[in-house]
Amino acid sequence: MALRSNPLRVYVALTIGVFFSSGFLTFAAGSGISSGSASGLLQPYDLLYYMGVRAYFFEEWDKAAEHIEKSISIRQALLRTRRKCHDECLSAGDGILSYLETQTGDLWDLYALDWVQRRAECARFCVGRAVAPAGQLPVSADIDYEFGTRNAYNFLQLTYFKLNKMTKAASAAHTFFVTNPSHLEMRNNIEKYRRMEEVSEDAFVDREKELERHWEVYDSAVQAESSSDWKRAVEQWKDCVNVTLQQMEECRAQCAMASKTLPEDEAPERTGGVYEKAAALSLSLLACHQSCVSLVATRPGRVSSQEDFLPTQLEHLHIAQFKAGDLRGAIQTLRSLLLFYPSDADSLNNLQLYSETLGGDADASDLVPSQEISRYVKRSLQEKKLIYFGVEHLNFTFTDPDLWTPEDIVPESLREKWRAERERLSGTPTEEEEETDDSGFYAGGPVPQVGVTITMDDVKLNGTNRVVLDGVLTQEECDAILQLASSATSVADSSRGRRSPYTPHERFEGLTVLRALKLAQDGMVNQSDARLLHEIGERARVLLHSYFRSPTGLFFAFSHLVCRSPIPGHQEGRMDLSHPVHVDNCILEPETKQCWREAPAFTHRDLSGILYLNEDFEGGEFFFTKRDAKTVTARIQPKCGRLVGFSSGPVNPHGVTAVTSGRRCALPVWFTKETHHRDMEREEAEALWAADGQSVLKEGEKKDGEGAQPAARQGRSQASQGRSKEARREIRRDEL
Numbered sequence: 001m002a003l004r005s006n007p008l009r010v011y012v013a014l015t016i017g018v019f020f021s022s023g024f025l026t027f028a029a030g031s032g033i034s035s036g037s038a039s040g041l042l043q044p045y046d047l048l049y050y051m052g053v054r055a056y057f058f059e060e061w062d063k064a065a066e067h068i069e070k071s072i073s074i075r076q077a078l079l080r081t082r083r084k085c086h087d088e089c090l091s092a093g094d095g096i097l098s099y100l101e102t103q104t105g106d107l108w109d110l111y112a113l114d115w116v117q118r119r120a121e122c123a124r125f126c127v128g129r130a131v132a133p134a135g136q137l138p139v140s141a142d143i144d145y146e147f148g149t150r151n152a153y154n155f156l157q158l159t160y161f162k163l164n165k166m167t168k169a170a171s172a173a174h175t176f177f178v179t180n181p182s183h184l185e186m187r188n189n190i191e192k193y194r195r196m197e198e199v200s201e202d203a204f205v206d207r208e209k210e211l212e213r214h215w216e217v218y219d220s221a222v223q224a225e226s227s228s229d230w231k232r233a234v235e236q237w238k239d240c241v242n243v244t245l246q247q248m249e250e251c252r253a254q255c256a257m258a259s260k261t262l263p264e265d266e267a268p269e270r271t272g273g274v275y276e277k278a279a280a281l282s283l284s285l286l287a288c289h290q291s292c293v294s295l296v297a298t299r300p301g302r303v304s305s306q307e308d309f310l311p312t313q314l315e316h317l318h319i320a321q322f323k324a325g326d327l328r329g330a331i332q333t334l335r336s337l338l339l340f341y342p343s344d345a346d347s348l349n350n351l352q353l354y355s356e357t358l359g360g361d362a363d364a365s366d367l368v369p370s371q372e373i374s375r376y377v378k379r380s381l382q383e384k385k386l387i388y389f390g391v392e393h394l395n396f397t398f399t400d401p402d403l404w405t406p407e408d409i410v411p412e413s414l415r416e417k418w419r420a421e422r423e424r425l426s427g428t429p430t431e432e433e434e435e436t437d438d439s440g441f442y443a444g445g446p447v448p449q450v451g452v453t454i455t456m457d458d459v460k461l462n463g464t465n466r467v468v469l470d471g472v473l474t475q476e477e478c479d480a481i482l483q484l485a486s487s488a489t490s491v492a493d494s495s496r497g498r499r500s501p502y503t504p505h506e507r508f509e510g511l512t513v514l515r516a517l518k519l520a521q522d523g524m525v526n527q528s529d530a531r532l533l534h535e536i537g538e539r540a541r542v543l544l545h546s547y548f549r550s551p552t553g554l555f556f557a558f559s560h561l562v563c564r565s566p567i568p569g570h571q572e573g574r575m576d577l578s579h580p581v582h583v584d585n586c587i588l589e590p591e592t593k594q595c596w597r598e599a600p601a602f603t604h605r606d607l608s609g610i611l612y613l614n615e616d617f618e619g620g621e622f623f624f625t626k627r628d629a630k631t632v633t634a635r636i637q638p639k640c641g642r643l644v645g646f647s648s649g650p651v652n653p654h655g656v657t658a659v660t661s662g663r664r665c666a667l668p669v670w671f672t673k674e675t676h677h678r679d680m681e682r683e684e685a686e687a688l689w690a691a692d693g694q695s696v697l698k699e700g701e702k703k704d705g706e707g708a709q710p711a712a713r714q715g716r717s718q719a720s721q722g723r724s725k726e727a728r729r730e731i732r733r734d735e736l
């Protein structure tokens with residue numbers, strides 16, 4: 001599992017550390033919390049999860065499986081309970097509704113917010129009957145993240161593998177992979193499970209499928225549509241709308257109990273008195289409801305939601321109904337769609353067309369919008385109205401997830417503010433925005449190594465914070481590293497490498513410093529070559545740190561020697577890239593030119609470098625583009641000793657053209673300014689060398705005179721002493 005760059009690995013280890021030192025787990029174990037429901041009430045699932053993870057790190061596999069499974073099932077039971085309570089409390093506080101009809105102005109808002117609270121209280125009381133008090137407390141953001149990213153299944157996968165329960169391991173692997181599709185190691189693990197005789201195809205089930213059912217229906221609706229099977233498309237789209245509405249309810253049901261704090265810590269002028277605090281609670285509950293729009297519209301493993309999710313489905317549905325000859329259905333669907341966009345010209349035209357085709361029958365009373373959609377839109381508008389009241393008067397912040405919200409829901413004063421903001425922004429040319437880099441790097445510093453030259457700078461590379469340096473390695477050094485790559489590959493796998501994660505037409509071999517060291521310890525590769533691999537990375541670090549005038553220390557975030565080679569027989573008519581255009585620390589959306597700095601991107605990477613080792617291959621050219629991922633701004637042909645460096649952010653989208661013959665080897669290096677994101681695997685290698693009496697750091701210092709980096713060096717050596725054990729644990733977790 002390539003979790004080395006995932007903050008979570010650190011998190012798991014740290015959490016365990018904290019628990020140990022506070023004696024919390026000892027207390028928990030002593031107090032007999034070993035099952036989910038000793039008292040008949042649901043116990044806190046987060047505690048069980050921690051216990052499971054602890055057992056995992058102690059390699060107590062049976063216990064790990066038991067606790068983690070229990071925490072998953074208790075969490076699911078908790079979600080079900082909340083849903084049941086949500087449904088039971090739908091009418092709570094409805095007495096207040098009659099006041100609402102008669103009140104206006106601030107009093108209306110007061111009553112409305114009170115009504116929101118009554119419902120939430122009812123739900124909390126109801127949940128209290130089934131869940132132990134500790135289980136009712138909001139879980140920490142870390143636990144939310146663990147379950148949100150399905151990391152529990154990541155642990156379960158290896159746990160079951162160790163227990164030799166391959167079917168369960170495969171199912172856990174698949175479940176994790178659904179939300180982590182770029183997880184290279186899990187993909188490889190899944191391939192291994194597929195090759196196992198005892199694992200049948202049925203094993204690859206998504207254990208969390210219930211929550212994603214609407215996507216399954218969505219995809220089959222699209223499929224029916226693309227094969228022009230209109231009758232089936234109608235059924236599937238109808239189903240999709242219904243399931244989406246249900247998922248929305250599931251999601252909203254969790255809000256009454258979701259983590260939420262009274263804004264006590266905020267400045268008094270912001271939170272005011274009791275009324276403001278109570279209002280803030282109700283508002284955050286409403287905002288939580290609204291956020292379900294985006295959550296439900298985000299596919300597992302994606303970061304951005306599908307905009308206008310429900311209206312889009314209605315759009316598809318009415319077209320399918322029209323094609324299938326169900327004009328009455330089409331009219332009804334269009335009327336539902338018009339609830340979202342009442343003045344949409346296309347919908348109105350279509351409505352007219354359908355009505356004319358149908359003759360005078362179109363106004364029949366049964367052709368009204370669907371009740372569910374009417375209720376959905378009405379409720380959403382009510383919520384938005386209240387929320388915008390809070391935005392206007394109570395400093396509440398809210399990002400509306402919908403595109404269809406009518407203007408008049410937003411108070412005039414807010415609209416005025418937004419207009420001014422838009423005008424201010426529209427004066428800024430987008431091109432200019434593209435070129436600003438807030439990384440803190442500033443290209444043009446000195447290059448502190450004899451023989452290294454600056455071949456291309458920002459001007460020649462048409463961009464910001466980019467450089468090409470030559471002469472970083474000698475030919476002998478390149479040859480030694482290439483030899484290391486070959487030896488490591490022939491040891492690792494007789495089929496010479498795995499399929500590339502970026503293209504099916506290439507193989508991809510990766511070698512980290514730690515792996516090289518271990519191979520050297522086993523006598524499979526030269527010890528001196530393994531050390532050279534470490535040392536040249538360090539050389540790149542010192543050069544780039546200096547050239548980009550980094551204001552802080554730079555730590556290795558990750559690095560591995562990578563060779564790419566074409567798979568014979570898969571080369572004809574290749575249109576793909578060896579590495580598609582991407583940005584190293586965010587997810588590039590070329591259509592909008594946005595770059596999302598969020599998982600699964602390696603968001604902590606700040607500076608990137610690629611140190612090339614050879615040129616005897618075809619293709620494999622490195623190129624920079626603009627944010628559209630199309631306009632190439634510079635091209636660089638790899639060769640021995642050439643180092644491309646650039647800041648890892650959105651000013652530097654880049655890619656690699658297809659490697660069509662030969663074998664292209666390079667050492668990508670990524671650096672972070674944040675010490676806690678540094679690469680612990682690399683540190684473990686350093687610690688092992690140090691324990692062997694071979695001071696790698698000293699050698700690095702001699703070579704590049706990196707006296708200017710005390711922070712980095714200190715960080716590394718401290719970590720070598722204190723954290724190598726954790727690092728080893730983490731690595732174990734990655735391997736099958």
Ligand SMILES: O=C(O)CCC(=O)C(=O)O
Pocket residue numbers: 579584610622654655656666668
């Ligand atoms: O190999 C190269 O030239 C670039 C690789 C790259 O961009 C990456 O691994 O992120």
Ligand SMILES: [Fe+2]
Pocket residue numbers: 582583584654
């Ligand atoms: Fe990259």
